[in-house]
Amino acid sequence: MKIRSAVAVSAAFLLAACGGGGQIGDSNSGGSAANKKLVLIPGITAEPFYISMQCGFEEAAKAAGYEFDTQAPAKFDAAQQTPIVTGILASKPAAVLIAPTDDKAMAGPMKQLKDAGIKVVEVDTKLQDTSIGVSSISSDNEQGGKLAAETLNKLTAGKSGSVLVLNTKAGTSTTDARAKGFEDAIKAYPNLKYIGQQYTDNEPATAASKVTATLAANPDLIGVFATNLNSGEGAATGLRNAGKTGAVNLVGFDASPKQVEDLQAGIVQALIAQDPATIGKQGVEQALAAIDGKENKRNIETELVAITKDDAAANSKYFYKKSC
Ligand code: T6T
Numbered sequence: 370m371k372i373r374s375a376v377a378v379s380a381a382f383l384l385a386a387c388g389g390g391g392q393i394g395d396s397n398s399g400g401s402a403a404n405k406k407l408v409l410i411p412g413i414t415a416e417p418f419y420i421s422m423q424c425g426f427e428e429a430a431k432a433a434g435y436e437f438d439t440q441a442p443a444k445f446d447a448a449q450q451t452p453i454v455t456g457i458l459a460s461k462p463a464a465v466l467i468a469p470t471d472d473k474a475m476a477g478p479m480k481q482l483k484d485a486g487i488k489v490v491e492v493d494t495k496l497q498d499t500s501i502g503v504s505s506i507s508s509d510n511e512q513g514g515k516l517a518a519e520t521l522n523k524l525t526a527g528k529s530g531s532v533l534v535l536n537t538k539a540g541t542s543t544t545d546a547r548a549k550g551f552e553d554a555i556k557a558y559p560n561l562k563y564i565g566q567q568y569t570d571n572e573p574a575t576a577a578s579k580v581t582a583t584l585a586a587n588p589d590l591i592g593v594f595a596t597n598l599n600s601g602e603g604a605a606t607g608l609r610n611a612g613k614t615g616a617v618n619l620v621g622f623d624a625s626p627k628q629v630e631d632l633q634a635g636i637v638q639a640l641i642a643q644d645p646a647t648i649g650k651q652g653v654e655q656a657l658a659a660i661d662g663k664e665n666k667r668n669i670e671t672e673l674v675a676i677t678k679d680d681a682a683a684n685s686k687y688f689y690k691k692s693c
Contacts, residue, residue, distance in 0.1 A: 404461065404462070404463045405436060405463060406435060406436040406437065406438065406460070406462040406463060407426070407430050407435050407436070407437050407438075407462060407463060407464050407465075407466065407653060407656055408437070408438050408439070408440065408457055408462045408464075408465045408466070409423055409426045409437070409440075409465075409466045409467075409492075409649070410439075410440055410441065410450065410453055410465060410466070410467040410468065411423065411439065411441040411493075412441070412442075412445045412450070412468040412469075412470050412493065412494060413441060413442060413444060413445040413470075413571070414441035414442065414443055415441075416598065416599075417598065417623075417625040417626060417691055418597075418598055418623050418625070418643065418645050418689055419441065419468070419493075419645070420689070420691060420692065420693070421645040421646050421649075421689045421690045422468075422492060422493065422645035422646065422648050422649040423439050423649060423693070424646055424649065424690060424693035425645065425646030425647060425648065425649030425650040425653075426439070426466060426649035426650070426652060426653055427439075427649075428646075428649075428650065429649065429650040429652075429653035429654065430653055433653065433657055435463070435653075435657075438462075440453045440456075440457070441453075442470070444571075445470050445537070445538065445541070445571045446470055447469075447470045447471040447474035447475055449470075450469070450470045450475060450478075451474075451477075454467070454475070454479060454481070454482065455478055455481065457482070457487075458481060458482065458485055458487075461485065461486070461487065462487060463487070463488065463656070463660050464488035464489070464656035464657075464659065464660055465482050465487055465488070465489055465490070466490045466491075466492045466649070466652040466653070466656060467479065467489065467490070467491060467492065468491070468492050468493040468494045469491065469494050469495065469496055469542075470494070470541070471538075471540040471541070472495065472496050472497045472540050472541070472542045472545075473496070473497055473498075474540070475496060476496050476497070476498045476501060479496065479502070480498075480501050483501050488503055488659040488660055489501055489502045489503060490502060490503060490504050490506070490655050490656045490659070491504070491505040491507075492505075492506050492507070492648050492649065492652040493506075493507050493543060493645070493648060494507070494541060494542045494543050495507065496542075497542075503655060503656075503658075503659040503665045503667075504652075504655035504658075504659070504665045504666055504667055504668075504669065505667065505668050505669070506651045506652050506655065506669040506670075506671065507542075507543060507648065507669075507670065508543070508643045508644070508648075508670065508671055508672070508673050509670040509673065510542075510543045510546035510547045510550065511546045511547070511549055511550035512550060512673065513546075513547050513550060513622065513641050513643075513673045514546065514548060514549060514550025514551035514552075514553075514594070514596070515550040515551065515553065515554040516550075516641055516673060516675055517547070517550075517551050517554075517594045517620045517622065517639075517641050517675075518550070518551045518554035518555045518557075518558070518594070519554060520620050520639045520641070520675045521555075521561070521592045521594060521618055521620050521639075522561065524592070524618040524620070524638050524639065525558075525560070525561060525591055525592060525618055527560060528560065528591060529560040529561070529562070529589070529591070530561065530562065530589040530590060530591025530592065531561075531562045531563075531564045531583075531587040531589050531590045531591060531592075532555060532561045532562065532563050532590075532591065532592040532593070532594070533564055533565070533566075533567065533580075533583050533590065533592070533593045533594070534548050534551055534552070534563075534565070534566035534567070534593075534594045535566070535567060535568075535569050535576050535579060535580075535593060535594070535595045535596060535601075535603075535604055536548045536566045536567070536568050536569070536596050537568065537569055537570070537571040537596060537597050537600055538568060538570055538571055539568065541571075541597075543596075543597070544596040544597050544600075544622075547594075547596040547597075547622060548594075548596055551594050552566075561591070561592065562589075564587060567579045567583070569600045569603060571597070571599050571600070572599065572603065573599050573600070573602045573603030573606065574603060575603065576595065576601075576602075576603025576604050576606075576607065577603040577606040577607035577610065578607065579604075579607070580593060580603075580604050580607025580608060580611070581607050581611055584607075584611050584613060584617070590613075590617050591617060591618060592617065592618045592619075592620070593608075593617060593618070594620045594622075595619065595620070595621045595622060596622050597622050597623055598621075598622070598623035598625050598628065598689075600621075600622075601619070601622060601623060601628055601637065601640075602621075602625065602627050602628060602631070604619055604621070605619060605621075605628075605631040605636045605637055608636060609636055614635065614636045615635055615636075615638075618638045619636065619637045619639075620637075620638060620639045620640075620641065621637050621639070621640045621641070622640070622641045622643075623640065623642065623643060623689065624640045624642035624643075624676065624687055624688050624689050625689050626688070626689070626691060628640055629681065629688050632676070632677070632678055632681060633678055633681060635678065638677065638678075639675055639676065639677050640675070640676045641673055641674070641675055641676075642673065642674050642675075642676055642684070642687035642688070642689075643671065643672075643673055643687075644672045644673075644687065645689065647671045647672070648671050651669050651671065655669070674687055
C-alpha cells in the first residue's frame with residue numbers, strides 16, 4: 370500500500386480517463402467502469418492516523434467491488450490539498466472521501482466536485498458549509514477534549530499548576546473542537562490554571578519549542594494537552610529536552626507508534642485514541658449510499674478511548690498503523 374505523489378497520480382488519472390489505460394496509484398483498477406472508483410484525500414501523507422483510515426477505506430472499497438485510490442498533500446495545508454482536488458475532477462470518480470485541511474478554504478474546491486456530480490463525503494475534518502458533503506464521519510472531538518481534561522485532572526490528583534493546550538492550525542475543525550471541549554471542561558478544576566492555547570502549525574518541532582518556551586515562562590506547568598498526533602509527538606520531545614519527563618503530565622490525542630512508545634516510556638501519561646479505520650469504512654458506506662441514491666446519515670461519530678500505560682496492552686487494537 371503506497372500513497373503516490375499527487376502529480377504522478379493525477380497525470381495517470383487523466384490518461385486513464387481518456388482511455389490511456391494502465392495502473393493508477395493504489396487503485397486495483399480491475400477494469401470496471403471509470404465511475405466505479407472511490408478516491409480518498411487525507412489531510413496529510415505518511416501519517417499513521419490517515420494511513421489507518423486508508424486501511425479501512427481500502428478494505429471497504431475492495432469488498433464493494435470498487436476501484437480505489439488515495440492522494441494526500443505533503444503538508445496539512447489547503448494550498449497543497451486544493452490542486453489534488455481539482456486534479457481529480459477530470460477523472461470523475463463516483464465519490465471522493467476527503468479530510469478538508471481548512472473548514473472554509475476547502476469549500477470552493479469541494480463544491481467543484483459536487484457540481485461535477487461527484488459525491489463528497491467528509492472524513493475526520495469537515496467544512497463549516499454543510500451543503501457540500503453528503504455525510505461527515507469523525508470522532509466526537511469536543512467530547513474528546515472534555516475527556517482529555519478529565520484525564521488530566523485524574524493524573525494531577527489535586528496538585529495545582531498551569532495547563533497548556535497545543536492546537537494545530539485555526540480552521541482545523543477537529544482540533545479546534547478538541548481545544549474547545551478541553552477549555553470548557555478544565556473550568557471544573559480550579560487547581561488547574563488554564564494558560565491558553567498555542568498553535569503548532571501541525572509541526573512537531575514547533576510543538577517542542579512551544580513547550581520549552583512555556584516551561585521557561587511558567588515553571589509551575591503541570592499539564593499539557595496536545596490536540597493531535599504531530600503536536601503530541603513534538604510536545605513529548607520538548608519535555609524530554611527540558612528534562613521534565615514525568616514532571617509535566619502530557620495528554621496526547623491519537624495513538625501513533627511513536628506516541629505509544631512515549632506512553633510506555635512514561636514521557637506521555639495518557640492518549641485519547643480515535644478509530645480511524647472505522648471512519649474510513651463508514652466513509653465508504655456513506656459514499657455507496659449516495660451513489661445508489663439511498664438516504665445518507667449526515668453526521669456519524671466514531672469511538673474514542675483514553676489509554677494509559679497501565680491499560681495500553683488491553684487497548685492495543687486502538688494503536689494506529691504505519692502500513693496496512
Ligand atoms: O488527530 C488527527 C486528525 O483527527 C486531525 O484532524 C488532524 O490531525 C490528525 O491527523 C493527526 O495528525
